[in-house]
Amino acid sequence: MFEDDQDIKAIRDGIKALCLKFPNEYWREKDRTRTYPVEFVKMLSEHGYLGCLIPEEYGGSGLTLRAAAVILEEIHRSGGNGAACHAQMYIMGTLLRHGSEEQKKRYLPGIAEGKLRLQAFGVTEPSSGTDTLALKTTARKDGDSYIINGQKVWTSRAEHSDLMLLLARTAKREDVEKRTDGLSVFIVDMRDALENGLTIRPIRTMLNHATTEVFFDELCVPQENLIGEEGKGFRYIIDGMNAERILIASECIGDSRWFIKKAVDYANERIVFERQIGKNQGIQFPIAQAHAATEAAALMTEKATLMYEAGKRPGAEANMAKLLASEASWKAAEACLQTHGGYGFAEEYDVERKYRETRLYQIAPISTNLILSYIAEHVLGLPRSY
Numbered sequence: 001m002f003e004d005d006q007d008i009k010a011i012r013d014g015i016k017a018l019c020l021k022f023p024n025e026y027w028r029e030k031d032r033t034r035t036y037p038v039e040f041v042k043m044l045s046e047h048g049y050l051g052c053l054i055p056e057e058y059g060g061s062g063l064t065l066r067a068a069a070v071i072l073e074e075i076h077r078s079g080g081n082g083a084a085c086h087a088q089m090y091i092m093g094t095l096l097r098h099g100s101e102e103q104k105k106r107y108l109p110g111i112a113e114g115k116l117r118l119q120a121f122g123v124t125e126p127s128s129g130t131d132t133l134a135l136k137t138t139a140r141k142d143g144d145s146y147i148i149n150g151q152k153v154w155t156s157r158a159e160h161s162d163l164m165l166l167l168a169r170t171a172k173r174e175d176v177e178k179r180t181d182g183l184s185v186f187i188v189d190m191r192d193a194l195e196n197g198l199t200i201r202p203i204r205t206m207l208n209h210a211t212t213e214v215f216f217d218e219l220c221v222p223q224e225n226l227i228g229e230e231g232k233g234f235r236y237i238i239d240g241m242n243a244e245r246i247l248i249a250s251e252c253i254g255d256s257r258w259f260i261k262k263a264v265d266y267a268n269e270r271i272v273f274e275r276q277i278g279k280n281q282g283i284q285f286p287i288a289q290a291h292a293a294t295e296a297a298a299l300m301t302e303k304a305t306l307m308y309e310a311g312k313r314p315g316a317e318a319n320m321a322k323l324l325a326s327e328a329s330w331k332a333a334e335a336c337l338q339t340h341g342g343y344g345f346a347e348e349y350d351v352e353r354k355y356r357e358t359r360l361y362q363i364a365p366i367s368t369n370l371i372l373s374y375i376a377e378h379v380l381g382l383p384r385s386y
């Protein structure tokens, strides 16, 4: 139904070829040692893939969201993981849409060239969790600067980024008319900030994700780093959510297609009771189910992407795409592990690594429950549950 056009096909083929240089052994080693895939991210930057959403006038390739989605899908389909760098794609929109001309000129060319990394996104806090409006990190105006105090958690890639997009409170909750007002977005230059009020502490997790806790203690951020209008930051962040959901759904679809191919190959090869295990419907059906779920999720993702590119606001479609794709990739992960029997647990098959990786998408960047609440309230007209 949605055929790749020539440009998209070229991007798909290009990224596929580059991913071949980073085989499963590479990702396995990074996972085992919990190290950041510096070489992979460098390669993506050098080929312009990380600056793909930056307009040509600022040195980027000015590609569409669909192109970015295809890049991430293919990385995941190859056995790799785009989490090392995907934030640059989905947080870029906040700077592009709401940043001043001066800010775009200051940052975008460097990001496009790969000299400057915009990989960290500081929203989640320990006490607020999903309830973003309850966040407590403050930004206090002081002359020509803002002074930041507070803490973020799960700030991924903070140690591998030069810049962080930070959401902080500039007005008390009780002092704003609209509950969504009072939060502001800043670009924090972490190169200046480290040991000057910014401390980063890594969190070791069940997958290799370079995630951290970040502490702000009287960190001074110049006023010119405020994005857009003070107090309107929550809307700017929400504005970028549809793109984020579409990109994450694409990663899930890539994972799912990796699991399905891996499961089919193994089911065709493995002989038990003197026949291929793939002859058993108990092995076939879960893989077929996962395939059907993946194709359905891919259609919803395509629909959301087309709407996004037509300038519509595909809130429902982007959320449903992310929900369906994360469920499809989990279904595929389960089928793949089961098909591999005991070997699914051995590191060298990569199934257990991808299994751990794809589980994340039902929690982050938004949990399944919160998407279901969104659909219930905003699509079906049911009362708000929280």
Ligand SMILES: Cc1cc2nc3c(=O)[nH]c(=O)nc-3n(C[C@H](O)[C@H](O)[C@H](O)COP(=O)(O)OP(=O)(O)OC[C@H]3O[C@@H](n4cnc5c(N)ncnc54)[C@H](O)[C@@H]3O)c2cc1C
Pocket: 120, 121, 122, 123, 124, 128, 129, 130, 131, 153, 154, 155, 156, 157, 205, 209, 211, 360, 363, 364, 365, 366, 367, 368, 369, 370, 373, 385, 386
């Ligand atoms: C590896 C990793 C990387 C991450 N990277 C980043 C990052 O770079 N930047 C960033 O800002 N954040 C990041 N996050 C945070 C992530 O977005 C949050 O973990 C996620 O949004 C869930 O928030 P929480 O963990 O505080 O869960 P909570 O908000 O505490 O929720 C816990 C559980 O309760 C459920 N729940 C809560 N409220 C409701 C409700 N009203 N109805 C039904 N169920 C509900 C949730 O669905 C969830 O299952 C990352 C998280 C992880 C694990």
